[in-house]
Amino acid sequence: MVRYTPSSQSTNPLLGRRAVLRGLLMTAGIAAVPGLAACGGSDSGSSNGTVTFGNNLSDQVPKDAITAALKGFDSDALKVSINTKQHEQYQEQINNYLQGKPDDVLAWFAGYRMRFFAEKGLTGDLTELWSGLGDNYAPALKEAATAKDGKQYLVPFTQYPWGVFYLKSVWTQRGYAVPKTLDEFVALATKMKADGLTPIAFAQKQGWPGMGTFDQLNFRTNGYQFHVDLMAGKEDWQGKKVRDVFDTWKRLLPLHQENALGREWQEAAQSVQQGKSGMYLLGTFVGQQFKGQEDDLDFFPFPEINPEFGQDTVEAPIDGYMMAKNPKNAEGAKKLLQYLAKPETQLEYLKSDPSSIATSTKADTSGYTALQKKAADVIKNAKHITQFLDRDTDPRFASDAATNGLNAFIQNPDDIDTVLKGMADQAKTIFTG
Structure with missing residues (x-):
């Protein structure tokens, strides 16, 4: 970075x-x-x-x-x-x-x-x-x-943009197609699980990757402006819109790699590199773990959740x-x-x-790899660009409320109410104090 x-x-x-x-x-x-x-x-x-x-x-x-x-x-x-x-x-x-x-x-x-x-x-x-x-x-x-x-x-x-990464050879062999909507994404992940793969590689030991997942789900569900306002403390973390984000994430968690709090991002990437996991949401720097397989690595922007916003926002620090x-x-x-x-x-x-x-x-982009050219196009075609949760909000909120809240949710997704109350209480103290 x-x-x-x-x-x-x-x-x-x-x-x-x-x-x-x-x-x-x-x-x-x-x-x-x-x-x-x-x-x-x-x-x-x-x-x-x-x-x-x-x-x-x-x-x-x-x-x-x-x-x-x-x-x-x-x-x-x-x-x-x-x-x-x-x-x-x-x-x-x-x-x-x-x-x-x-x-x-x-x-x-x-x-x-x-x-x-x-x-x-x-x-x-x-x-x-x-x-x-x-x-x-x-x-x-x-x-x-x-x-x-x-x-x-x-x-x-x-x-660099964030996206969902995968190996083209694995997808071709299995007959997988890039999903455009959340329902298609869930259907694909379910098929991967039936095929013996871990659908979505996931790591949270370093405390930050889950922030990227939250960002994608939030601006796909509620749009860029709501996301920006939430990061600025202008929206309620206990409101329905944020609750919808966590409900969607709860639906997706069973399709993620288990024990994420004990895994580093490099290890999650290696599970894709080894053909054990089908997908991985991360920044393009994940390519550092795919030496010799660069031509086989591909990605797509996170699928549409709300048709009103489609895929108009890209996280590109x-x-x-x-x-x-x-x-x-x-x-x-x-x-x-x-x-x-x-x-x-x-x-x-x-x-x-x-x-x-x-x-x-x-910069002369003629020498870019296929992955770089796609990254450039994704950024160029985005209507809105975000940095990253902990780059876009008050550090006091990101360091404790966001990190601890997301980790608590990942550990116990059935207790969303407690997680959101804790995040909302800290947001009120930080942004109105």
Whole structure:
């Protein structure tokens, strides 16, 4: 997550995204906690000829990809020093990192999370830089990089949609067809179960994948605007519309892989890769688990639930890079960010990690894989784009109410009333407090 791809080394089911949200909560005026080191090697300093780069891509595939992409930046006059932090730890320590000695340029995410730190004055203003980016980005990308003050604080790098993934060879062998509606989806999953497959791979040990499932079900059932308003605390979590979402999810849960709270997303992906599960709802970064099978992997947008909204909304998070508030090498940092905005740089990254697409409108997509071309088309044709539940709502709500509520529901789907009451009570405290 540049793309949010948690490390397989995580052992705490609530660590991943919950950890980063905990870091966000700590940011409001709380000093860094001793013992949590900054990501960068800032003590050694950034000389005029070196730019330090805070990297959260610790999994091997994306780590190799960003390393390859940054090689083209090095010159006799200016070099980049990459400081890689284990992905989960980077997110968990982001608050301390930004308040301490951050790298000149650092990885982060568009939307609410970018705005949160910008509004706390912890990241650098990139508005002047953006004035020179011209038509390199679509208006929606610039909007995603803009805080409430109207200034830009992030350079988008890659983007990826969520969808339902499957192996074409398995589906061809079994005679399965892509479902267009929820009823067709349930019928297909039921057929898979009868055929001896686990219909829907599922993992929730890292605390966040279920948020993606909720998002799909919510905006397919109630539409984009309701989803956005719910994330903003303007709708009732105990209302009928939210209850409908959980009722639908309860209907689907028996078709999901059991014991999700003890499984990481990579393990769920491997069950599809091994032909044991028929489908998997996740972002296109799931492709990292299908080395050698890229041509066999395909996906489709989550099926229609309510004809009024069809499939008009796509979850497509944007990942990119920010600048430290006071970088030791400000001129070099801006040059590196300009370099990261280039379509050639983004495409160089994608050569090693073709599980997402470039954000630059000038990127040559002729070399995209079939999966990348589909991802680009899905995003291009969407009427509405969302980031992700924990990127689109107040971190105080996402870290506890959403994470705990969804986990409690998955563990006991017969107790929806208690789950929704707990989420609604916390939403009222957070959004009206």
